[in-house]
Amino acid sequence: MALSWAFLSKGIYLDPEMDLLGFYLPFSFFITIGGFVLAWLLAWVMDHVGLTRFVWHPPLFLFAMMIGCTAGLGLLLFPR
Amino acid sequence: MIKGFLKVLFTLLAVVAASLLAWRFYELYDDHPWTRDGQVRAYVVGIAARVDGPMVKVSVRDNQWVNAGDLLFEIDPTDYEKEVRRAEAALERYKTVAANLKLEVERRRSLVSQELISLENFQDLEAQYVEAVADIAVGEAELELARLNLNYTQVNAPVSGYITNLEVTVGSYVHTGQSLMALVDASSFWISAYFKETDLQEIKPGDRVRVVLMGDFFEPFHGEVESISWGIFREDGSINSATQLPMVRPTVDWVRLAQRFPVRIRPINLPANIQLRVGQTVSVMIDPILESEFEAKKAVADKRAVLTDDFPKTLTDGRGEQVTIKRLPKRVISLAPSTTQWMREIGAESLLIGVTNYCELSDEAGEITRYAAHPVPSYESIVAAKPDLIVTADIADPQHIAKLRALGQTVLVLNNDGYDGVLRDGATLGEALARQDVAADAIAQLQADRAAVSASVANRDSPPKVLLALNPKLDFVAGPGSYADSLLGLVGAENVAANASSMWPHLSREAVINADPDIILVTQSLAGGAELAQAELLATLQGDPIWRELTAVKNGRVAVVDSQLINVPGPRIGDALKAVHAAVNKTQPQ
Numbered sequence: 329m330a331l332s333w334a335f336l337s338k339g340i341y342l343d344p345e346m347d348l349l350g351f352y353l354p355f356s357f358f359i360t361i362g363g364f365v366l367a368w369l370l371a372w373v374m375d376h377v378g379l380t381r382f383v384w385h386p387p388l389f390l391f392a393m394m395i396g397c398t399a400g401l402g403l404l405l406f407p408r
Numbered sequence: 409m410i411k412g413f414l415k416v417l418f419t420l421l422a423v424v425a426a427s428l429l430a431w432r433f434y435e436l437y438d439d440h441p442w443t444r445d446g447q448v449r450a451y452v453v454g455i456a457a458r459v460d461g462p463m464v465k466v467s468v469r470d471n472q473w474v475n476a477g478d479l480l481f482e483i484d485p486t487d488y489e490k491e492v493r494r495a496e497a498a499l500e501r502y503k504t505v506a507a508n509l510k511l512e513v514e515r516r517r518s519l520v521s522q523e524l525i526s527l528e529n530f531q532d533l534e535a536q537y538v539e540a541v542a543d544i545a546v547g548e549a550e551l552e553l554a555r556l557n558l559n560y561t562q563v564n565a566p567v568s569g570y571i572t573n574l575e576v577t578v579g580s581y582v583h584t585g586q587s588l589m590a591l592v593d594a595s596s597f598w599i600s601a602y603f604k605e606t607d608l609q610e611i612k613p614g615d616r617v618r619v620v621l622m623g624d625f626f627e628p629f630h631g632e633v634e635s636i637s638w639g640i641f642r643e644d645g646s647i648n649s650a651t652q653l654p655m656v657r658p659t660v661d662w663v664r665l666a667q668r669f670p671v672r673i674r675p676i677n678l679p680a681n682i683q684l685r686v687g688q689t690v691s692v693m694i695d696p697i698l699e700s701e702f703e704a705k706k707a708v709a710d711k712r713a714v715l716t717d718d719f720p721k722t723l724t725d726g727r728g729e730q731v732t733i734k735r736l737p738k739r740v741i742s743l744a745p746s747t748t749q750w751m752r753e754i755g756a757e758s759l760l761i762g763v764t765n766y767c768e769l770s771d772e773a774g775e776i777t778r779y780a781a782h783p784v785p786s787y788e789s790i791v792a793a794k795p796d797l798i799v800t801a802d803i804a805d806p807q808h809i810a811k812l813r814a815l816g817q818t819v820l821v822l823n824n825d826g827y828d829g830v831l832r833d834g835a836t837l838g839e840a841l842a843r844q845d846v847a848a849d850a851i852a853q854l855q856a857d858r859a860a861v862s863a864s865v866a867n868r869d870s871p872p873k874v875l876l877a878l879n880p881k882l883d884f885v886a887g888p889g890s891y892a893d894s895l896l897g898l899v900g901a902e903n904v905a906a907n908a909s910s911m912w913p914h915l916s917r918e919a920v921i922n923a924d925p926d927i928i929l930v931t932q933s934l935a936g937g938a939e940l941a942q943a944e945l946l947a948t949l950q951g952d953p954i955w956r957e958l959t960a961v962k963n964g965r966v967a968v969v970d971s972q973l974i975n976v977p978g979p980r981i982g983d984a985l986k987a988v989h990a991a992v993n994k995t996q997p998q
Binding site: 343344345346347352354356382383384385388389392393394395396398399400402403406407 | 412414415416418419422423425426427429430432433436437440442444618620622625628691692693
């Protein structure tokens with residue numbers, strides 16, 4: 329919820345620490361979850377269109393996607 | 409085979425991309441230390457009474473705003489009034505006793521010279537008189553003390569801020585020194601953020617900071633690192649009071665926790681809807697300024713420190729007076745629009761505490777008191793504002809300056825005499841405010857402007873005859889010695905009113921027709937747009953049965969010049985010169 333509000337009200341950014349129903353969590357928590365979900369969605373889409381055929385080592389590929397998506401989201405949404 | 413190779417390549421590419429992104433993110437994260445352990449702090453004044461007694465009046469409510477000097481509460485003054493009257497009566501008695509003894513001494517002085525009484529007797533009496541005189545001094549001091557104590561029954565706010573923790577009311581008996589309420593100094597809010605010692609290398613004074621209040625997550629505001637604490641308390645090494653030896657625990661933990669140090673942050677541009685309260689929790693993230701930016705900032709600060717050390721200094725002002733400035737001025741009143749502009753130009757606008765009604769200020773200036781400067785300055789309010797320095801220009805009446813100086817004020821008069829005079833003004837003011845470096849930059853720019861204009865008019869064959877008028881009626885024009893006349897000279901034009909008798913002469917219509925200028929310039933506000941003003945002026949002059957016969961009007965060689973630039977002989981003289989130059993050029997026959 330905090331995330332969507334931040335998107336709507338002030339453009340794209342995160343706070344270093346965010347309030348999730350009274351739990352104060354660092355922003356890296358949110359981008360990690362976001363990155364994992366994003367990677368998983370991408371993998372699912374790739375599987376459907378048949379792109380996974382071109383992957384040599386699926387677990388390694390999924391892991392790289394998760395790290396890459398998390399870091400990418402972090403760079404994009406870094407508090408500023 | 410090829411397909412297998414592509415599969416490996418594709419996967420490894422994804423791994424490399426992920427590693428690069430992760431590395432970039434780590435770098436960004438490492439460069440921006442943040443902590444959620446910050447708090448809002450402010451100086452809190454503990455309000456206490458200086459005398460005992462029951463409270464008879466409390467003029468404030470809890471959590472209320474008060475201005476410095478406002479009455480907070482009052483202690484029953486009855487006892488202290490009686491004390492004043494007692495001290496007055498005692499003083500009266502001491503004076504009477506002394507007066508009587510004085511008469512006695514005078515009377516016996518002649519008796520002792522005639523040897524009718526003993527010298528011992530006389531000297532005893534004389535000693536009594538001296539003692540009585542000393543008693544008067546004691547009585548006076550006691551009366552003063554009694555009056556002070558009576559004054560202390562009224563307690564005023566020492567600073568502006570918020571009353572808080574008010575837990576006394578009318579009738580409470582208060583003792584000397586007893587804390588009665590807290591007053592939060594509203595101008596002193598700062599933020600203490602506790603950063604791990606491992607992060608401190610990344611933090612420099614001057615770094616920008618992003619601050620978020622707990623509960624106001626969508627209203628982040630900015631701050632600046634002011635300083636980093638030089639010490640915290642640690643148990644290891646603290647002195648045991650019984651043995652006077654340092655206490656050191658015998659174990660060292662496997663898990664080592666970094667100590668954390670307070671970093672002091674000054675909020676900047678606090679949004680109006682954010683209310684800081686002492687003790688609020690904040691999250692703070694450092695946005696470090698670049699190393700080069702930091703070095704440049706530091707160099708400027710170091711240079712400024714050297715310049716500001718150079719007081720007291722004596723300057724020669726625009727009227728040739730020697731003005732001594734005792735210390736670096738912090739509160740400046742400007743009594744002329746041109747000096748206000750110079751203050752802005754050298755970045756000293758924040759020092760202004762007062763300006764005239766005609767001065768233009770920037771939007772950041774906030775509320776600054778306006779003083780009447782014309783026809784007579786408001787001496788009382790100016791003196792009451794306690795300025796360190798008053799700056800004004802040649803428009804000021806010498807008598808008014810003399811009166812301000814007689815009232816103990818430091819007054820610096822700038823002379824605005826032509827282009828060089830304006831440059832000198834900037835240098836003088838820069839010197840007075842220890843901003844020589846900034847002033848020198850501004851002056852260099854003005855000199856460059858003049859050089860550029862001079863170069864472009866150097867090859868002109870015959871100077872055009874120009875009339876510069878203050879309005880389209882062409883009655884008041886720029887005469888010899890005026891600021892505008894010097895601009896005309898610099899753009900290589902001949903002022904047709906150069907032989908007039910005053911600086912802003914009133915010309916008759918005949919005189920204008922006889923002079924028959926090649927070019928007519930009229931100063932006007934360009935608020936409505938330059939093109940429109942230009943067209944309107946030409947239409948006005950062409951509509952006039954006499955003016956339409958002038959050569960300049962026939963040829964359409966008529967132009968407007970922004971009056972904002974021409975009217976104030978300040979640091980915008982460079983722009984004024986360029987505007988006049990452009991206006992003259994615009995009307996050149998093709």
